Amino acid sequence: MKFSISREALLRPLALVAGVVERRQTLPVLSNVLIQVDEAQQVALTGTDLEVELIGRTAASQVEAPGAVTVPARKLMDICKSLPDQAELHFALEEGRAVLRSGRSRFTLSTLPVAEFPSIEEGQGSTELSLPRGTLKQLIDATAFAMAQQDVRYYLNGMLLELKDNLVRTVATDGHRLAVCSRPADIQVAPAQKLIVPRKGVLELARLLDGSDEPVTLTLGASHVRAHTGDFTFTSKLVDGKFPDYERVVPRGGDKVFLADRAELRQVLSRTSILSNEKYRGVRLLLEEGNLRVMANNPEQEEAEENVAVEYSGNTLEIGFNVGYLIDVLNTVDDERVQMTLSDPNSSALLEQPGGGDAMYVVMPMRL
Amino acid sequence: MASRKILHADCDCFYAAVEMRDDPTLREVPLAVGGSQERRGVIATCNYAARAFGVRSAMPTARALRLCPDLVLRAPDFERYRAVSREILALFHELTPRVEPLSLDEAYLDISAVTRFRGSATWMGEWLKAQCLARTGITLSVGAAPNKFLAKVASDWDKPDGLKVIPPQAMEAFVAALPVTCLPGVGPATATKLETLGIRRCDELRHLPREALIERFGKFGQRLFELCRGRDEREVRPQRVRKSVSVETTFPRDLPDLASCQAALPALVDRLEARLARHGHPPPSQAFVKVRFDDFSLTTLEGSAPWDALMTQAWGRGARPVRLLGVGVRLRPPEARRQLPLFDEGP
Numbered sequence: 001m002k003f004s005i006s007r008e009a010l011l012r013p014l015a016l017v018a019g020v021v022e023r024r025q026t027l028p029v030l031s032n033v034l035i036q037v038d039e040a041q042q043v044a045l046t047g048t049d050l051e052v053e054l055i056g057r058t059a060a061s062q063v064e065a066p067g068a069v070t071v072p073a074r075k076l077m078d079i080c081k082s083l084p085d086q087a088e089l090h091f092a093l094e095e096g097r098a099v100l101r102s103g104r105s106r107f108t109l110s111t112l113p114v115a116e117f118p119s120i121e122e123g124q125g126s127t128e129l130s131l132p133r134g135t136l137k138q139l140i141d142a143t144a145f146a147m148a149q150q151d152v153r154y155y156l157n158g159m160l161l162e163l164k165d166n167l168v169r170t171v172a173t174d175g176h177r178l179a180v181c182s183r184p185a186d187i188q189v190a191p192a193q194k195l196i197v198p199r200k201g202v203l204e205l206a207r208l209l210d211g212s213d214e215p216v217t218l219t220l221g222a223s224h225v226r227a228h229t230g231d232f233t234f235t236s237k238l239v240d241g242k243f244p245d246y247e248r249v250v251p252r253g254g255d256k257v258f259l260a261d262r263a264e265l266r267q268v269l270s271r272t273s274i275l276s277n278e279k280y281r282g283v284r285l286l287l288e289e290g291n292l293r294v295m296a297n298n299p300e301q302e303e304a305e306e307n308v309a310v311e312y313s314g315n316t317l318e319i320g321f322n323v324g325y326l327i328d329v330l331n332t333v334d335d336e337r338v339q340m341t342l343s344d345p346n347s348s349a350l351l352e353q354p355g356g357g358d359a360m361y362v363v364m365p366m367r368l
Numbered sequence: 369m370a371s372r373k374i375l376h377a378d379c380d381c382f383y384a385a386v387e388m389r390d391d392p393t394l395r396e397v398p399l400a401v402g403g404s405q406e407r408r409g410v411i412a413t414c415n416y417a418a419r420a421f422g423v424r425s426a427m428p429t430a431r432a433l434r435l436c437p438d439l440v441l442r443a444p445d446f447e448r449y450r451a452v453s454r455e456i457l458a459l460f461h462e463l464t465p466r467v468e469p470l471s472l473d474e475a476y477l478d479i480s481a482v483t484r485f486r487g488s489a490t491w492m493g494e495w496l497k498a499q500c501l502a503r504t505g506i507t508l509s510v511g512a513a514p515n516k517f518l519a520k521v522a523s524d525w526d527k528p529d530g531l532k533v534i535p536p537q538a539m540e541a542f543v544a545a546l547p548v549t550c551l552p553g554v555g556p557a558t559a560t561k562l563e564t565l566g567i568r569r570c571d572e573l574r575h576l577p578r579e580a581l582i583e584r585f586g587k588f589g590q591r592l593f594e595l596c597r598g599r600d601e602r603e604v605r606p607q608r609v610r611k612s613v614s615v616e617t618t619f620p621r622d623l624p625d626l627a628s629c630q631a632a633l634p635a636l637v638d639r640l641e642a643r644l645a646r647h648g649h650p651p652p653s654q655a656f657v658k659v660r661f662d663d664f665s666l667t668t669l670e671g672s673a674p675w676d677a678l679m680t681q682a683w684g685r686g687a688r689p690v691r692l693l694g695v696g697v698r699l700r701p702p703e704a705r706r707q708l709p710l711f712d713e714g715p
Binding site for chain 1: 697703707708710
């Protein structure tokens with residue numbers, strides 16, 4: 001194998017592919033990136049952690065000998081990053097080691113056999129459909145923050161992707177709060193499909209997508225989902241499990257509805273949170289006509305109190321929340337203002353754009 | 369600080385006592401409750417007739433049967449023991465809310481603030497013993513002392529059916545004459561070490577300066593220094609916070625491979641779920657799998673993956689025949705439970 005490529009052509013796909021590679025691996029070869037070069041000057045880079053696989057394609061400037069090699073992903077990326085802009089990189093496989101030359105620099109990297117590099121088995125793709133990349137990205141961005149991280153209920157450590165005729169929906173929840181976002185799409189899926197994409201797959205997929213109207217093609221298999229975007233092929237195992245029914249937890253009939261300036265409320269909550277219990281982050285909200293009072297205290301008996309004007313006329317309500325859950329929502333709502341619907345101190349809150357939008361956020365309170 | 373009054377109440381050979389209560393023919397024979405010899409079980413409890421043969425709790429059943437071939441062995445019926453335990457705990461709570469259960473059959477009670485029985489620990493002890501016997505048919509041994517350590521020593525003093533009170537003014541003399549083997553944490557090894565120093569009783573132990581004890585016994589040396597002076601400041605903590613719920617099984621024969629471990633999982637998970645249900649489905653935070661291999665090495669793997677995935681990973685750490693498997697969940701701390709859940713937190 002021997003080829004040349006510009007730093008710029010290599011860097012973006014390499015950075016994305018290296019993102020999939022975990023720092024700590026059980027199998028040594030999983031720390032490596034697979035580089036495959038063909039006669040058509042196409043370079044394919046592959047990274048995997050056995051759950052998520054990402055292949056990035058780019059073009060070599062010259063190929064003397066096609067071939068394949070695996071080299072440590074992070075080291076290669078760090079080298080490429082630190083070389084000067086517009087540098088030309090020359091790769092060669094010499095006596096089982098990968099030699100990278102550029103200008104007056106030379107790096108010799110260890111390799112592992114290409115045959116040891118695992119690929120996620122290509123399952124039967126049953127359904128294929130296309131969406132604008134921007135649509136999928138917005139859906140993920142609107143909900144990903146609510147995914148669980150390491151929950152016993154492993155199916156919560158991921159995102160539900162629901163596809164049906166003319167509609168795509170994402171749902172994420174960690175059991176305390178839930179985010180759901182739906183967008184119309186020009187797709188036909190019968191019967192409707194529901195897949196749980198694991199957390200890491202969701203985050204890596206979001207990094208691949210730009211906000212454009214260019215298509216991303218999804219192939220839905222029984223145990224895998226694959227996404228194609230021009231130069232990238234992303235494959236993720238699916239989480240086997242039953243995702244909770246989001247419709248059951250979206251509150252209906254909350255009678256205390258207020259509107260607040262999103263940025264202002266977020267700042268108020270962020271400041272108050274400084275003096276909340278660091279671990280559990282509880283704050284108390286006291287909703288009155290025209291005013292929302294936010295209070296926090298911590299085990300050291302320090303206290304914070306803030307007041308913010310809100311559009312509200314109704315009965316007084318006092319309710320507690322994990323302030324982090326509210327701030328996450330306010331960081332995500334796509335509007336100048338936010339609408340919050342409450343009913344009583346033990347029932348969930350609904351946050352959304354004034355009048356309702358594509359996204360709904362449900363947050364369960366904390367006992368005061 | 370005002371002197372405290374602590375009771376330690378301990379049922380006499382509890383599991384065996386429940387069995388004898390429910391089947392009086394067992395009263396006259398050596399009886400043990402535990403796992404069978406074939407299943408490599410151990411003795412959980414035995415009655416005093418069995419103790420006369422040298423049978424002790426935690427002894428392998430096979431060994432107990434060699435010591436006492438006529439030993440009657442019963443498999444434990446925890447459901448029944450728990451029911452009796454609940455009655456006894458309820459009785460304790462009639463005396464004071466400051467009850468710290470240690471297991472199904474023993475508890476500390478802080479009676480410092482109790483004014484009934486004219487505040488007399490002796491009368492309270494007598495009342496508890498009489499009530500417990502009348503209501504449940506189980507005999508209690510009760511110890512009373514100014515701290516937990518001595519209360520526990522006292523409850524053991526006149527077992528079975530004992531009542532020993534160590535009033536504050538008698539404490540000094542009592543501790544001075546106490547054999548060091550009565551101190552919690554002093555087992556055969558420590559006792560031998562002390563004996564080579566010519567130390568058998570607490571008053572002799574007091575001659576060793578703190579530094580010498582710490583040098584010889586590490587952190588435990590500090591504790592020894594306190595204990596031999598009868599000092600123990602530990603509070604009675606009414607709710608011991610349950611941090612995890614788990615079940616485990618030692619198999620009659622080692623499980624040879626991963627597949628047989630996986631096959632044993634569903635039954636364990638069922639038992640865990642039954643146990644969680646009994647505790648009112650406390651909210652879990654993490655699942656874990658425990659594996660003891662045939663070389664007695666032990667590994668515990670915690671995570672959020674499904675059980676079979678945890679099992680595969682945990683087994684891979686030893687990759688050899690397996691003696692014991694356990695599954696459990698860590699629970700969310702009570703403070704975290706203020707956060708209300710979106711979904712009904714079932715098993």
